[in-house]
Each structure stands twice: as structure tokens, then as C-alpha cells.
Amino acid sequence: MAQFDFAYGDYAKTQKQINSVYDKQKATQLAEYSHARNKATSQLKQQKNEIMPTFQSKRNQADVVNKQSVQALREAMASQGLLGSGENVSANVGLMSSRQNSLNDINLEQQQTENDFSRRLSDVNDPADRNKIISSIEALRSGALAEAYNRQQQLAYQKRMDDLAEQWRKKEWEYRLKQDREAAARARAARSGGGGRGRSGGGGGSYSAQSANPGLAKPLSESDLHWAVQQQIDKMNKVANPKTAAVAPHLGSTAYFNKMKRLMG
Incomplete structure (x- = not known):
């Protein structure tokens, strides 16, 4: 599966990226499949066109052999004065039967060869192979989209947690800052000593006011x-x-x- 970068809030962008990647992958693989299919189909048709005519040549050759056998038998029977005999008739019947058997074998071979080419052409052009390519790519696409969605949910959850943590840190900082202000104000008031009390007309009252409200501190x-x-x-x-x-x-x-x-x- 291809790898993708995920960022919070970019699911639509990631989705577009994923679809683009797998659309290109599907187009490339289907083009390669079509090229291979067309090449295989062309080669099979060429082989068929080259092989099928040979069966007629085989039949012609079987006829030639039969005629030669008939001629040889006639000459042999004639030399023996047996042209009108039953032996001659039986021998000719045998030759005719042999010729027909040879032709039947050739025709059967031709039919089997033609059937084989038809099957192979059908296999090459079977849409199931194309559908497998599409199904495989779509499965990868679905997995990548699901991963992107889940990752986006994780990022959204993490952002919510980070926001909450940041709020907590801010409150904690404000609390500590308040404590520091109060401590610093008390320290300054303590170091001021009697001078601060004289100016305020009673040191205790001035110190209490600053302690109660640190915002009044200098x-x-x-x-x-x-x-x-x-x-x-x-x-x-x-x-x-x-x-x-x-x-x-x-x-x-x-x-x-x-x-x-x-x-x-």
C-alpha cells in the first residue's frame, strides 16, 4: 500500500491525493493488461492461421497415399490375374477403410486444435482478469481511505487533548504567577520595614491591604x-x-x- 502524509484538518486533501494515486495506478495497470491481452490475441490468431491450413495438406497427402496404394494393389492383382477375384475386392475395401480412418483422424485433430485456440483466445479475453485488477486496486484504495479517516480522527482527538492540556497549563501558570506576585509583594513590604508603616499611617494596615489584594502592590x-x-x-x-x-x-x-x-x- 502506498504511504501518505496525514495532517489535522487535511482529510479532504489527503482523500484527493489517495484517489489520484490509485486512479493513476488503475489506469496504468489496465493499459498494461489491454496491451498484453491484445498482443496475446494477435499471436494466437496468427498461430491459428498458420496451423489450420496444414490439415488440408494432411488430407491431400492421405489421398495421395491411398491412390498410390490402390494403384499398387491393382498392378499386383493384375499380374496374378486376380482383378475380378474376391481377394481384390476385399483388398480395395481395406484401402478405402484405411483412407477414411486417416481422414477421420486428421479431421479430429483439426477440430481439437481449433477448440484449443478458441479456449486460449477466450482465456486471454476473459473479463475476470480485468475485474481482478480493478478489485485489487479498489481494495487498496478503500484501505488507504479508511486509514486516512482513522488517522484524522486520532489527530482530532489528540488536538482536543492538547487544547485541554494547554488550558490546564495556562490556568496553572496564572495560579503560580498570582502566588509569585503575592510572595513578591509580601517580601517587598517586609523589607520596607518601618518606613512603609510611617508613610501609610500605621504599618499593619498598609501591609494588610497589600496582602489582601496583591494587585495594589507597586x-x-x-x-x-x-x-x-x-x-x-x-x-x-x-x-x-x-x-x-x-x-x-x-x-x-x-x-x-x-x-x-x-x-x-
Whole structure:
């Protein structure tokens, strides 16, 4: 079976490709079949035309042999003075019977030969052979179309699963980002110390407001962001979940830091 490339959403394109491949294959094989059939038919007819006339020559030869035998018998009987005898009559009857048997054998051989040519010509032109070619190709086409359809269903299912996984990863990222923002805000408030409380007219109240609503926190400095990233790395490296732990080494990368900076700044 031919091999085809499958891509999600391209079933119609793949179907067209499959049909094109097997249409060409069918046309090629049927053309080869027709050529071979016509060649075989022509050869058989030529052989028949060459062989059939030989049977008339055989009959003519049988007559020649019979005439020679009759003439030889007559001369022999005449030399013995037996032309009018019963022996001569019996001998001539025997010669006539032998001639007829020879002719019957030749005619039978001719009929058998003609029947053989007719059978062979019929076999060569039997539509069953052509139908087998078509059936074989159509079976391959059906298999390829079925495979393409099943593959398309698998790709569609995989896409749905990927979409769901992406949604989960997005929510997980948003949750972790929220945690990082809150942790960074608390860290900044803690480092601010008394200065922050003096400006707010009571440090406890200011700290509570920022803790309750991290969105009120000031934009993070790069040091705060580095600290939040490291905190996230430390937390995730302690998690036993292999899937989560596998992500942790990438959190310390420059790309992750820059992404956090864009999202949290």
C-alpha cells in the first residue's frame, strides 16, 4: 500500500491525493493488461492461421497415399490375374477403410486444435482478469481511505487533548504567577520595614491591604523579581510530582525571568 502524509484538518486533501494515486495506478495497470491481452490475441490468431491450413495438406497427402496404394494393389492383382477375384475386392475395401480412418483422424485433430485456440483466445479475453485488477486496486484504495479517516480522527482527538492540556497549563501558570506576585509583594513590604508603616499611617494596615489584594502592590524591581523566581524554583524542586519537578529546572532560565518580568512588571 502506498504511504501518505496525514495532517489535522487535511482529510479532504489527503482523500484527493489517495484517489489520484490509485486512479493513476488503475489506469496504468489496465493499459498494461489491454496491451498484453491484445498482443496475446494477435499471436494466437496468427498461430491459428498458420496451423489450420496444414490439415488440408494432411488430407491431400492421405489421398495421395491411398491412390498410390490402390494403384499398387491393382498392378499386383493384375499380374496374378486376380482383378475380378474376391481377394481384390476385399483388398480395395481395406484401402478405402484405411483412407477414411486417416481422414477421420486428421479431421479430429483439426477440430481439437481449433477448440484449443478458441479456449486460449477466450482465456486471454476473459473479463475476470480485468475485474481482478480493478478489485485489487479498489481494495487498496478503500484501505488507504479508511486509514486516512482513522488517522484524522486520532489527530482530532489528540488536538482536543492538547487544547485541554494547554488550558490546564495556562490556568496553572496564572495560579503560580498570582502566588509569585503575592510572595513578591509580601517580601517587598517586609523589607520596607518601618518606613512603609510611617508613610501609610500605621504599618499593619498598609501591609494588610497589600496582602489582601496583591494587585495594589507597586511594580516589582528586578531584585524582587529574581527573589520571586528563586522562591518558585525552590518550591517546585521540593514537589514530588514528576511532571511538575520536570518543569522546575527551566524556571531559572533567562527566558523565564524575562517572561516573569513582562508579566509582573
